[in-house]
Amino acid sequence: MKQPDPKQRGSKMKSPSWTIAIVVFLSLYFILQRQQEENDPPDHQVNQVQNQKPISSSGESREALSRLKETDHHAKIKKEKGSDQTGIKQQDGSAASHSNSRPITASPAIKIQTPANSNRPPPVVSSKSTAHSQPELGQLRDLGGKVWESAAGLKYGPGSREKHRLLHIMRHAEDQPKRPGKHGVFLGAGDRKKVLALIDEAYLKALKGGRKIEKKKEGNRVVYTVEMGRRIGYVGGSVGNKQGKPSASKIRLVLEGTNVITAFPL
Amino acid sequence: MYYVGTCSFCEQGNLGVRLCSNTEHAVILCDECDALWLSPELKGKPAFLEEPDLPCPYCPGNLTESPACWASMGEIIERGWIATIKGETD
Numbered sequence: 473m474k475q476p477d478p479k480q481r482g483s484k485m486k487s488p489s490w491t492i493a494i495v496v497f498l499s500l501y502f503i504l505q506r507q508q509e510e511n512d513p514p515d516h517q518v519n520q521v522q523n524q525k526p527i528s529s530s531g532e533s534r535e536a537l538s539r540l541k542e543t544d545h546h547a548k549i550k551k552e553k554g555s556d557q558t559g560i561k562q563q564d565g566s567a568a569s570h571s572n573s574r575p576i577t578a579s580p581a582i583k584i585q586t587p588a589n590s591n592r593p594p595p596v597v598s599s600k601s602t603a604h605s606q607p608e609l610g611q612l613r614d615l616g617g618k619v620w621e622s623a624a625g626l627k628y629g630p631g632s633r634e635k636h637r638l639l640h641i642m643r644h645a646e647d648q649p650k651r652p653g654k655h656g657v658f659l660g661a662g663d664r665k666k667v668l669a670l671i672d673e674a675y676l677k678a679l680k681g682g683r684k685i686e687k688k689k690e691g692n693r694v695v696y697t698v699e700m701g702r703r704i705g706y707v708g709g710s711v712g713n714k715q716g717k718p719s720a721s722k723i724r725l726v727l728e729g730t731n732v733i734t735a736f737p738l
Numbered sequence: 739m740y741y742v743g744t745c746s747f748c749e750q751g752n753l754g755v756r757l758c759s760n761t762e763h764a765v766i767l768c769d770e771c772d773a774l775w776l777s778p779e780l781k782g783k784p785a786f787l788e789e790p791d792l793p794c795p796y797c798p799g800n801l802t803e804s805p806a807c808w809a810s811m812g813e814i815i816e817r818g819w820i821a822t823i824k825g826e827t828d
Contacts, residue, residue, distance in 0.1 A: 631790035653744050726771045
């Protein structure tokens with residue numbers, strides 16, 4: 473007797489069960505896919521929109537909306553074709569109606585990256601850049617013709633025995649103990665920027681006015697005496713040295729318009 | 739610099755005897771604020787000349803450019819102002 477080949481019998485036994493398993497798997501796969509299509513938004517649209525540039529102007533947004541409508545329309549046609557091919561009837565409220573019947577802007581699925589809903593923080597004007605646009609007190613700007621303008625708007629130009637007002641002011645950065653009378657000396661260890669910052673501060677206070685400001689006018693000259701409310705220097709010179717260099721909390725500014733003639737502590 | 743007093747305008751500067759660039763005319767000038775008096779009597783309010791040249795009030799010269807300078811003792815004596823001098827600064 474001819475014995476059947478065990479290998480052949482096994483393959484025959486296997487083939488029907490494999491076929492059934494594949495059929496069941498495929499049917500389950502199609503059912504699940506259809507359910508997903510009905511419930512989920514069209515992902516390709518979201519991706520398309522996300523890949524677009526952030527919309528900023530109204531003209532751009534209108535273009536983007538029209539592009540979206542076109543894409544939606546194509547998707548609807550595709551879906552309808554697909555449903556015809558598979559023979560599945562689309563119902564009202566299906567994917568097609570989801571994609572086309574309601575306004576696109578109201579769709580929660582469409583994530584347009586506008587500044588309002590973007591995760592990126594809005595551009596903030598930092599305090600650093602503000603600080604750059606407004607110079608610090610004591611900083612000077614060259615106006616040409618040997619004239620320098622301070623941050624507060626005071627001008628230092630040629631003049632005086634020292635030939636320039638800045639050099640003259642810096643005489644008050646150190647004591648002259650033999651100088652007859654008083655000689656006001658600014659704190660700041662001879663640092664020009666610190667001295668000029670104090671003068672700028674005094675000038676801004678003088679412009680504000682108030683009880684702590686004394687103003688004397690003579691022709692086109694104005695003398696401000698400004699109480700700074702803290703020690704800003706000391707009284708030197710022969711008189712100041714005899715008195716033990718008393719603290720100075722006032723600054724006297726002698727100006728001609730915004731041109732500095734002199735400034736010193738008292 | 740020989741000085742005749744302290745400036746009544748800025749209240750800190752020393753008032754020196756200044757000769758103009760023609761060295762003919764002498765005035766009293768504050769070394770701090772450039773306030774000017776025509777004589778050491780210091781009568782009235784000071785005048786303020788045009789900055790930065792400080793033109794001489796008597797001639798076309800000025801008080802800033804050489805040979806304008808602080809007067810020496812001899813030049814002060816010449817003008818009869820010696821009695822007003824209070825002292826000398828560096």
